[in-house]
Amino acid sequence: MIRKLFSFKGGVHPPQNKHISTQQPIQAATLAKELVLPLHQHIGESAVPIVAVGDQVLKGQKIARAEGYVCASVHASSSGTVVAIEERPIPHPSGFSAICIVIKTDGEDRWIEPTPEALPYTEMPVSHLRNLIRTSGIVGLGGAGFPSYIKLNPAGVNIDTLILNGVECEPYISCDDMLMRERPEQIIAGAKIMRHALQAKQVLIAIEDNKPEAYATLVKACANEDFEVIQVPTLYPQGGEKQLIKVLTNKEVPSNGLPVQIGIVVHNVATAAAIHNAINLGKTLVSRIVTITGDGVAKPCNLDVPFGTPMRHLLDQCGGLRNDVDRIVMGGPMMGFAMHSIDIPVVKTSNCILAATKANVTPPSDIMPCIRCGACADVCPVALLPQQLQWFARAKEFDRAQEYNLFDCIECGCCSYVCPSNIPLVHFYRYAKTEIWAQEREKEKADQARQRHEFRQSRIEREAVEKAARLAKKKAAAQGDNAKKKAIQAAMARAKTKKFDPGNAPKNTDNLSESQQQQVNKADEMRAKAEQIAASRRAQAQAAMTEKTVKTNSDRPAAKKDEKK
Amino acid sequence: MLQVAYALIPGILIFSWLFGWGVIINILLASVTALTTEALMLRLRQRPVKIFLSDGSALVTALLLGLALPPLAPWWLILLGTAFAIIFAKHIYGGLGFNPFNPAMIGYVMLLISFPLEMTRWPAPLSLSDAHLTLSQSFAYVFSGHLPAGIRLDALTMATPLDALKTNLGLNQTIQEITTRPIFGSIAGTGWQWLNIAFLAGGLWLIHKKIISWHVPAAMLGSLALISLLFYIINPATYSSPLFHLFSGAAILGAFFIATDPVSCATTPKGRIYFGIGVGILTYVIRNWGGYPDAIAFAVLLMNMAAPTIDHFTRPQVFGHGGK
Numbered sequence: 099m100i101r102k103l104f105s106f107k108g109g110v111h112p113p114q115n116k117h118i119s120t121q122q123p124i125q126a127a128t129l130a131k132e133l134v135l136p137l138h139q140h141i142g143e144s145a146v147p148i149v150a151v152g153d154q155v156l157k158g159q160k161i162a163r164a165e166g167y168v169c170a171s172v173h174a175s176s177s178g179t180v181v182a183i184e185e186r187p188i189p190h191p192s193g194f195s196a197i198c199i200v201i202k203t204d205g206e207d208r209w210i211e212p213t214p215e216a217l218p219y220t221e222m223p224v225s226h227l228r229n230l231i232r233t234s235g236i237v238g239l240g241g242a243g244f245p246s247y248i249k250l251n252p253a254g255v256n257i258d259t260l261i262l263n264g265v266e267c268e269p270y271i272s273c274d275d276m277l278m279r280e281r282p283e284q285i286i287a288g289a290k291i292m293r294h295a296l297q298a299k300q301v302l303i304a305i306e307d308n309k310p311e312a313y314a315t316l317v318k319a320c321a322n323e324d325f326e327v328i329q330v331p332t333l334y335p336q337g338g339e340k341q342l343i344k345v346l347t348n349k350e351v352p353s354n355g356l357p358v359q360i361g362i363v364v365h366n367v368a369t370a371a372a373i374h375n376a377i378n379l380g381k382t383l384v385s386r387i388v389t390i391t392g393d394g395v396a397k398p399c400n401l402d403v404p405f406g407t408p409m410r411h412l413l414d415q416c417g418g419l420r421n422d423v424d425r426i427v428m429g430g431p432m433m434g435f436a437m438h439s440i441d442i443p444v445v446k447t448s449n450c451i452l453a454a455t456k457a458n459v460t461p462p463s464d465i466m467p468c469i470r471c472g473a474c475a476d477v478c479p480v481a482l483l484p485q486q487l488q489w490f491a492r493a494k495e496f497d498r499a500q501e502y503n504l505f506d507c508i509e510c511g512c513c514s515y516v517c518p519s520n521i522p523l524v525h526f527y528r529y530a531k532t533e534i535w536a537q538e539r540e541k542e543k544a545d546q547a548r549q550r551h552e553f554r555q556s557r558i559e560r561e562a563v564e565k566a567a568r569l570a571k572k573k574a575a576a577q578g579d580n581a582k583k584k585a586i587q588a589a590m591a592r593a594k595t596k597k598f599d600p601g602n603a604p605k606n607t608d609n610l611s612e613s614q615q616q617q618v619n620k621a622d623e624m625r626a627k628a629e630q631i632a633a634s635r636r637a638q639a640q641a642a643m644t645e646k647t648v649k650t651n652s653d654r655p656a657a658k659k660d661e662k663k
Numbered sequence: 664m665l666q667v668a669y670a671l672i673p674g675i676l677i678f679s680w681l682f683g684w685g686v687i688i689n690i691l692l693a694s695v696t697a698l699t700t701e702a703l704m705l706r707l708r709q710r711p712v713k714i715f716l717s718d719g720s721a722l723v724t725a726l727l728l729g730l731a732l733p734p735l736a737p738w739w740l741i742l743l744g745t746a747f748a749i750i751f752a753k754h755i756y757g758g759l760g761f762n763p764f765n766p767a768m769i770g771y772v773m774l775l776i777s778f779p780l781e782m783t784r785w786p787a788p789l790s791l792s793d794a795h796l797t798l799s800q801s802f803a804y805v806f807s808g809h810l811p812a813g814i815r816l817d818a819l820t821m822a823t824p825l826d827a828l829k830t831n832l833g834l835n836q837t838i839q840e841i842t843t844r845p846i847f848g849s850i851a852g853t854g855w856q857w858l859n860i861a862f863l864a865g866g867l868w869l870i871h872k873k874i875i876s877w878h879v880p881a882a883m884l885g886s887l888a889l890i891s892l893l894f895y896i897i898n899p900a901t902y903s904s905p906l907f908h909l910f911s912g913a914a915i916l917g918a919f920f921i922a923t924d925p926v927s928c929a930t931t932p933k934g935r936i937y938f939g940i941g942v943g944i945l946t947y948v949i950r951n952w953g954g955y956p957d958a959i960a961f962a963v964l965l966m967n968m969a970a971p972t973i974d975h976f977t978r979p980q981v982f983g984h985g986g987k
Contacts, residue, residue, distance in 0.1 A: 107982070340982065340983065344982075350982060350983050352983050352984075353981065353982070353984050354983075355983065463714070466714075466715075466718060466759070466760075467758065467760030467761065468760050469720075469760045469925050469926050470760070470925045470926055470928070470930045471925040472876070472930050472931070472935075475930070475931065479982065480981055480982040480983075481979045481980060481981050481982050482981060483930065483931060483974075483978060483979070485930055486930065486974070502978070503984070506981050506982065506983065506984075519760075
């Protein structure tokens with residue numbers, strides 16, 4: 099049966115240049131002397147180191163544990179000694195440094211003994227299965243690096259379709275292509291585990307028609323499975339989750355929403371292979387296939403690279419760089435970003451290292467003003483108006499940019515690709531997004547400060563009222579005294595005329611004027627209220643303290659509970 | 664932008680074949696003025712001169728203005744109009760990409776309002792006139808206003824078809840009577856129809872090359888055709904045919920080369936359709952009931968004003984926002 103395919107709006111056909119790196123089979127990267135493993139190689143929070151400098155570690159041994167919901171563990175990618183836990187440059191557009199665990203390899207590349215599971219995955223509780231995937235450090239290997247176990251939680255929704263994404267629409271990159279050609283059985287085994295976890299009704303494997311070998315291989319390998327391998331016409335950015343879902347099912351994932359909401363889950367093919375290795379073979383995620391390519395590399399190919407291997411080491415293995423290299427990009431030419439140095443480690447999201455020559459790169463002098471031609475709007479897969487957005491970003495009209503749905507931009511780079519004025523449009527959107535996030539953080543801070551100020555203000559007012567009440571009380575008492583004196587005088591005067599009767603003696607609160615009585619009443623009310631506030635604050639503070647202690651004490655169990663979710 | 668200039672070549676050739684050397688002189692003068700003024704302004708604004716000069720936008724402005732002005736117009740008229748377009752309609756607003764109005768049309772309208780006499784003195788098509796000026800005679804006339812002995816000004820000039828139509832309709836003649844004059848050809852004006860076919864060819868080539876999108880020309884010519892057809896059916900004696908409206912005056916040039924200027928046009932696909940419809944309808948309204956025989960410049964400028972609003976209300980539905 100041939101499935102009816104749909105289309106998304108826009109898209110471009112950049113030169114593929116994939117053949118450059120598919121001429122040779124996947125090779126193992128040689129072992130670097132030093133592996134640098136960032137604690138943060140995924141979307142979410144950083145992992146927490148559980149080794150110390152000087153510790154001996156084995157390949158596959160967990161060296162940093164996942165903490166919090168959106169997080170993934172990090173494992174030693176070869177055997178050796180931990181020589182440092184310190185800040186090192188990581189792959190990031192801004193050239194940031196971050197905490198990394200540095201391992202000096204011993205050359206033996208010795209695996210840790212896997213701890214066998216008592217039950218096959220089909221019989222273990224699904225939450226345990228997900229936890230295994232979490233503790234194996236598996237994140238989406240398509241490039242985004244979102245912890246995979248979260249995307250294997252149907253969260254109460256009936257999952258209709260599991261899509262395995264083998265589209266790999268970005269030019270130059272061929273790591274998924276080579277994986278599908280050479281290791282289809284791993285992908286299929288992983289897909290079975292995913293399907294089991296999600297209880298998905300159907301499994302689709304999507305491959306662009308520029309990868310006929312991979313398609314043929316998977317069709318053959320799926321001969322005895324009820325998976326559907328689908329060839330989709332090549333169109334960038336079809337590999338985008340929401341675009342692929344539209345093509346295969348004609349459903350639009352709502353803005354700000356997740357595919358799971360409409361009963362669909364998409365995973366990359368390489369993630370499936372990693373899950374197979376973790377669940378069926380007990381091997382944690384310690385390496386990935388990386389495409390080393392571009393006109394600037396002497397011998398482009400795909401390497402199976404242990405995480406933490408410096409990019410320089412890999413480029414050397416591929417025959418080194420040519421002299422006219424302009425920049426090294428991590429990722430593809432459309433969505434990748436230039437590295438500030440090549441002494442940066444490969445991480446879980448490094449699908450490609452692209453050495454671009456000067457001829458491949460548009461010089462900044464060629465950037466011209468926007469003439470609103472609208473070519474960008476024609477290719478935008480999200481149907482945005484990039485020409486208007488860049489205008490708003492440039493003018494710092496961020497509220498207008500948001501009104502024009504800036505945050506629906508997937509940063510695919512189609513607009514920049516077709517721009518006749520060579521405007522790096524996506525940079526403007528990233529700039530606007532970060533500015534808006536910064537403003538939101540500022541606003542949050544300001545809100546907190548305002549709340550604190552308001553609280554202080556109300557406390558000062560309350561104290562003033564209390565003081566006034568106290569004074570009023572004193573005054574009332576004094577006035578009462580006066581009244582008493584008068585009463586005594588009157589009584590004495592009366593006594594002069596008749597005999598004194600003590601039962602008739604007036605009290606100090608008797609004979610108050612109306613305003614005096616009101617003042618007293620008000621003061622009493624205030625006092626009661628103040629006491630109430632004070633009591634509730636005491637209770638709150640106590641509660642907060644208790645919570646804090648509980649939290650500190652139960653940090654680990656809490657994290658574990660999350661893992662089991 | 665240079666491709667827009669290439670697409671104008673057939674029109675320029677036909678135009679000068681019909682009206683003589685004056686067309687070429689117009690274009691030359693306008694181009695030299697535009698490029699000089701552009702370079703000067705870039706210098707003043709401290710922008711890279713070479714890069715911006717070679718984008719071709721000043722040249723296109725010059726070509727459009729050169730084609731819009733009457734051939735054999737005095738040299739200062741062209742200089743003034745072009746310099747005004749480049750300085751006031753373009754660079755004062757921030758240069759390329761920032762001008763809200765079409766610079767060539769601003770230059771044209773400024774001249775039309777300030778120098779109505781010079782602007783409406785159109786030469787007769789060569790085929791309808793006995794007096795032909797050589798290249799040097801044309802130059803001499805443009806720069807000094809002297810005609811060679813034996814040639815009188817009346818022999819050279821003739822009302823344009825749109826002008827003749829407007830004037831004679833004002834004299835209560837019917838279209839059928841008016842169009843028997845030699846200035847009216849089989850479809851529209853003598854010669855004018857071929858000129859417009861040449862512009863049409865250039866415009867279609869631009870669409871084919873994806874330099875411009877079909878939205879504006881189709882919407883503008885479509886709405887102009889429809890509205891003129893409607894009135895033509897009601898009363899063919901006072902309202903001329905849709906073909907006449909499309910193929911005389913600057914309708915085709917305007918639809919493919921002027922209204923499509925991306926900078927001053929609406930930028931959303933739907934918006935461009937509304938923009939084109941607006942230009943088409945305004946053109947018809949001004950041609951019939953306004954004070955000027957042709958109306959492309961006014962219609963385009965008026966719609967330029969509306970472009971930001973049109974853009975605001977024609978935003979496409981973003982993926983994931985309530986679609987399927």
